Amino acid sequence: MKHLLLTLLLPFILFAQEKRNLTTDEPRAPKGKPDGAADYIAKAEPHDGQHLALTIHKLENGLTPVRPFLIWAIGSSYTNMLGNGEAWKVEIPQRFPKAPPIEYKKMVGNSCPWQYARGWLRHLVIPEQPDLVITYTNGNPADLEKLIVEVRQHTTADIIVPSLHWRERDQELWGKSENAMDQDVAAVREVCRKHAVEFIESRRDWAAYLTANKLPVSSLLKDAVHQSDYGAKIINSNILAHLRRPEAFSYKPESRERRITAPAAKDGIIKLSFTGNRIDLIGQKSPTGGSARVWIDGKPADQLDAFLMSYVQPNTKNHKEGKGATPRDQSPHAVTLGKNVVPQSWTLIMTSDTGDYDLTGSVTGPDGKGNAFKPFTSTSGQILVEPELWRRAERNRTGDRFIWDVRRACVGEISFKGAASETFVVRLAQSLPNTKHTLKLVPTGEGSIAGFDVFEPPMK
Known part of the structure; x- marks a missing residue:
C-alpha cells in the first residue's frame, strides 16, 4: 500500500522537486533581451528537421483518437531553465492548426550529465512511451550514445539534442574553438549524426547573435553558467525552428508507427500478426460492457516476461x-x-x-x-x-x-464497458522483444474493436 501511494503521488513529488534550487551557483536577477540588441530570430537550414518525421507527421495531422503529444525532457539545470513547455504550447497551435495538445514533462538534477539522465530515461521516460525526448546537458559523448541507443531500442520517439550555450567558463575558448569546457561539440554532433538524432546548433547560433550585437558572453546569462530568460528563449526558438519539413526526412513515419485495421473475427476469435515491441488497441465502449482476453505468442499476455x-x-x-x-x-x-x-x-x-x-x-x-x-x-x-x-x-x-x-508491461484482459460509442485506446503490451508476434483476442459481450497501433523501435 505504501509503494502504491508513492506511485500515485510521484507526479506531485517530481513537480515539487523541480521547484527546488537546482544549482549551487547563486542566481543573479532575471534578464530580458540585452539593451540595444536586436530581437533574436532563429533560422533553419534546408536539412533541419530531417530526423523528426514522426513529430512533424503528428503535429501536421493530429492524433486520432485525440491524446496529448508527449514530450519528456531530461538532464541538468540547463534543461530545467528551458521551462515547462510554455514555448511549445504557444507556438505549436499557431504553426500546426491540427496539432494535438502539448504535454511537457521533465526530470532534472544538479549538473546531471547524460550518464545519470539515462537512469531517469529507463525508469520514468520509457514506461510512458513519449513522442519526443529532449536532453540539454553535458557529459561524455559515449554516455549520450548509450542514452540514445536505449531510446531507440525501446521507443519510437524522436530525439533532440542541442549543443550547450556559451558560459563565463568558456570565455577563454571564444574565437578559438566551438567547444565548451565540458563538451566536445564535434563529438556530440557525430554521435547524433550516427544515430539520426536531431542536433541543434544552438551554441553556434548563440555565438553569432553575441557577435552580431557586440555583446559579452554574460549578457545572455543569469549567473556564471545558466541561461537567462532571454537565453532560454533563444534555445527554445532554435529547437522549435527545426519543426519543419526539410528537403527530405531520414525515415518514414510508418517504419516506426502504423495503424492496422482490425481483422474480422473467426469463430469468435480475432488474430493478427505484428512486428514491434508495443501494440495498442483502439475500440468503442458499450454501456452493457463486454471484455476480451489477450494472448500474445500463445500465452496469456499478463504472463509474459515483459x-x-x-x-x-x-x-x-x-x-x-x-x-x-x-x-x-x-x-x-x-x-x-x-x-x-x-x-x-x-x-x-x-x-x-x-x-x-x-x-x-x-x-x-x-x-x-x-x-x-x-x-x-x-x-x-x-x-x-x-x-x-x-x-x-x-x-x-x-x-x-x-x-x-x-x-x-502487458494486460491480460480489457473491458469495453463505458458510454455508448465512446472511443478509447488501451496499451495491450509493451517491452516485448522487438520481433514478430501473434496477437489473439477472445471477446465476450458487447464492444467493438476498430484497429490497432503498432510500434516498432528503429533499433533491435
Missing part, C-alpha cells in the same frame, strides 16, 4: 550533502532487470557510510547484500545494480533508503 520499473524513489530523509543537494542527486538513478523477474516492490537500504546495502523484495524477501561501488546481482538474479548509474554514492549514509516497483 516488465516496467517505477522511479527509484529516495527517501526524503536521506542524507543530503552540499549546497542545494537533493536526495535524487545522491542515489541510484537506475537498476537493471535480470532473470526470473517477479512483479513486486523493492527496497534498498544503506547499511554503512561506505556504500554497503541490503536489498529486499516484497515477495522475494531478502535478496542479497551489495556495495554501491561494485557491480551487484541479487541472489535471485532479478536485480542488477550498476555503479556507473549510481550518482554520488560516496555521499550516502547508513539508513538511506530507496524504493521502486516492478510491474508487468
Whole structure:
C-alpha cells in the first residue's frame, strides 16, 4: 500500500522537486533581451528537421483518437531553465492548426550529465512511451550514445539534442574553438549524426547573435553558467525552428508507427500478426460492457516476461550533502532487470557510510547484500545494480533508503464497458522483444474493436 501511494503521488513529488534550487551557483536577477540588441530570430537550414518525421507527421495531422503529444525532457539545470513547455504550447497551435495538445514533462538534477539522465530515461521516460525526448546537458559523448541507443531500442520517439550555450567558463575558448569546457561539440554532433538524432546548433547560433550585437558572453546569462530568460528563449526558438519539413526526412513515419485495421473475427476469435515491441488497441465502449482476453505468442499476455520499473524513489530523509543537494542527486538513478523477474516492490537500504546495502523484495524477501561501488546481482538474479548509474554514492549514509516497483508491461484482459460509442485506446503490451508476434483476442459481450497501433523501435 505504501509503494502504491508513492506511485500515485510521484507526479506531485517530481513537480515539487523541480521547484527546488537546482544549482549551487547563486542566481543573479532575471534578464530580458540585452539593451540595444536586436530581437533574436532563429533560422533553419534546408536539412533541419530531417530526423523528426514522426513529430512533424503528428503535429501536421493530429492524433486520432485525440491524446496529448508527449514530450519528456531530461538532464541538468540547463534543461530545467528551458521551462515547462510554455514555448511549445504557444507556438505549436499557431504553426500546426491540427496539432494535438502539448504535454511537457521533465526530470532534472544538479549538473546531471547524460550518464545519470539515462537512469531517469529507463525508469520514468520509457514506461510512458513519449513522442519526443529532449536532453540539454553535458557529459561524455559515449554516455549520450548509450542514452540514445536505449531510446531507440525501446521507443519510437524522436530525439533532440542541442549543443550547450556559451558560459563565463568558456570565455577563454571564444574565437578559438566551438567547444565548451565540458563538451566536445564535434563529438556530440557525430554521435547524433550516427544515430539520426536531431542536433541543434544552438551554441553556434548563440555565438553569432553575441557577435552580431557586440555583446559579452554574460549578457545572455543569469549567473556564471545558466541561461537567462532571454537565453532560454533563444534555445527554445532554435529547437522549435527545426519543426519543419526539410528537403527530405531520414525515415518514414510508418517504419516506426502504423495503424492496422482490425481483422474480422473467426469463430469468435480475432488474430493478427505484428512486428514491434508495443501494440495498442483502439475500440468503442458499450454501456452493457463486454471484455476480451489477450494472448500474445500463445500465452496469456499478463504472463509474459515483459516488465516496467517505477522511479527509484529516495527517501526524503536521506542524507543530503552540499549546497542545494537533493536526495535524487545522491542515489541510484537506475537498476537493471535480470532473470526470473517477479512483479513486486523493492527496497534498498544503506547499511554503512561506505556504500554497503541490503536489498529486499516484497515477495522475494531478502535478496542479497551489495556495495554501491561494485557491480551487484541479487541472489535471485532479478536485480542488477550498476555503479556507473549510481550518482554520488560516496555521499550516502547508513539508513538511506530507496524504493521502486516492478510491474508487468502487458494486460491480460480489457473491458469495453463505458458510454455508448465512446472511443478509447488501451496499451495491450509493451517491452516485448522487438520481433514478430501473434496477437489473439477472445471477446465476450458487447464492444467493438476498430484497429490497432503498432510500434516498432528503429533499433533491435
